[in-house]
Amino acid sequence: MDYSPSAKELSHFPFLKKAQDHIKRSFPPIDQLLKQEKGALLTDLAVRRINQALAAKKTIAAHFQHRDDDEIASYVLARIIVSCIQDKQLYDRLTRYEAERAYYFLNSETGSESEKGWNENAVLDDDQNSRIAQHIAAEFGIDLARDRMPLADYVEIVSVLHEDRFKLVNRRVSKGFVEIKKEELLELLRERIRVILRRDLPYHVPKSICEQLAPVAESIKKEYQEQMLRQFGAIEENAFPPCMQALIKALTAGTNLTHAGRFSLTSFVHTIGMDVPAIAQLFARSPDFDPEKTMYQVEHITGRGGSGTEYTAPACAAMRTTGLCVNRDQLCEHVNHPLSYYKVRKKDLAAGKGKKKEALKAPPT
Numbered sequence: 466m467d468y469s470p471s472a473k474e475l476s477h478f479p480f481l482k483k484a485q486d487h488i489k490r491s492f493p494p495i496d497q498l499l500k501q502e503k504g505a506l507l508t509d510l511a512v513r514r515i516n517q518a519l520a521a522k523k524t525i526a527a528h529f530q531h532r533d534d535d536e537i538a539s540y541v542l543a544r545i546i547v548s549c550i551q552d553k554q555l556y557d558r559l560t561r562y563e564a565e566r567a568y569y570f571l572n573s574e575t576g577s578e579s580e581k582g583w584n585e586n587a588v589l590d591d592d593q594n595s596r597i598a599q600h601i602a603a604e605f606g607i608d609l610a611r612d613r614m615p616l617a618d619y620v621e622i623v624s625v626l627h628e629d630r631f632k633l634v635n636r637r638v639s640k641g642f643v644e645i646k647k648e649e650l651l652e653l654l655r656e657r658i659r660v661i662l663r664r665d666l667p668y669h670v671p672k673s674i675c676e677q678l679a680p681v682a683e684s685i686k687k688e689y690q691e692q693m694l695r696q697f698g699a700i701e702e703n704a705f706p707p708c709m710q711a712l713i714k715a716l717t718a719g720t721n722l723t724h725a726g727r728f729s730l731t732s733f734v735h736t737i738g739m740d741v742p743a744i745a746q747l748f749a750r751s752p753d754f755d756p757e758k759t760m761y762q763v764e765h766i767t768g769r770g771g772s773g774t775e776y777t778a779p780a781c782a783a784m785r786t787t788g789l790c791v792n793r794d795q796l797c798e799h800v801n802h803p804l805s806y807y808k809v810r811k812k813d814l815a816a817g818k819g820k821k822k823e824a825l826k827a828p829p830t
């Protein structure tokens with residue numbers, strides 16, 4: 466039976482097709498909207514949404530202070546803004562945040578003894594799933610009534626989950642299906658939402674709209690970079706993941722790095738706060754160092770060379786594809802990004818759990 470979610474339900478799950486249809490009727494086209502006072506209010510809400518996605522500690526409130534339509538519009542606008550910024554990590558952070566929000570709302574619909582749920586119209590079935598939960602699951606291709614899932618879907622969904630219970634070796638697989646427990650269904654739905662929302666980014670946003678949003682995009686980029694620097698602190702080569710250590714070793718040994726190798730190393734050290742001259746110095750370890758060529762490449766990758774696009778370091782999956790994931794160690798089993806490896810190892814070193822620290826160069830403040 467086709468379910469018609471209320472505006473309130475749509476505002477809690479703004480990625481639903483019905484939510485998108487709903488706001489198309491409520492707002493003028495985006496280029497016109499951005500010129501209006503309402504556009505400024507929605508942009509402000511969208512920026513708050515992105516900043517929440519970037520914040521180390523997130524606050525998700527089930528009871529909204531804004532109109533349902535504005536909530537939905539801020540979701541769309543946030544995705545448009547990050548599409549203009551063209552940063553893969555921003556896409557990842559925002560989609561993870563939206564999926565986490567959805568998961569929280571699915572679990573707080575009816576509330577608890579101490580806190581009232583946000584959905585006073587929630588009706589639960591025998592499995593304790595509400596109608597909106599079933600509607601979302603159906604749109605995202607998950608059957609909440611079943612205890613198994615196609616293997617290909619399962620593998621894609623759990624690819625970023627590190628808990629042992631999700632590993633395929635700990636699962637019963639039969640005839641192309643993976644068995645799942647009822648209590649895991651909402652978690653898997655959360656991951657499915659993340660995968661699908663990420664797949665749709667970036668949007669193809671007309672240049673004129675990105676130009677209208679440029680000041681906002683700049684402020685987010687700046688905040689994000691500052692947050693990265695705060696997060697990563699002084700650069701420590703000892704904490705580099707094996708893949709990056711191998712690239713530096715190859716550089717020092719005079720081996721010509723492939724384009725993918727140069728790109729991965731440059732974008733990695735740039736993200737953790739190394740400035741352009743310091744990156745060029747790193748490449749100066751190579752015997753065939755060409756200062757001009759190196760500066761050109763480094764500036765291009767770090768977005769200072771006129772393209773305006775900053776590239777982020779590739780994730781482990783991409784590193785494996787280009788053959789750059791080498792010398793994996795135990796920590797590699799628990800991360801899916803070289804930056805996550807660095808963050809964890811650095812914390813371990815600070816806590817005295819690793820080898821003696823060797824500070825390279827503090828990032829510019």
Ligand code: SF4
Nearest residue numbers: 706708781784790797
């Ligand atoms: S698993 Fe990731 S962090 Fe570890 S070596 Fe491979 S690419 Fe680097």
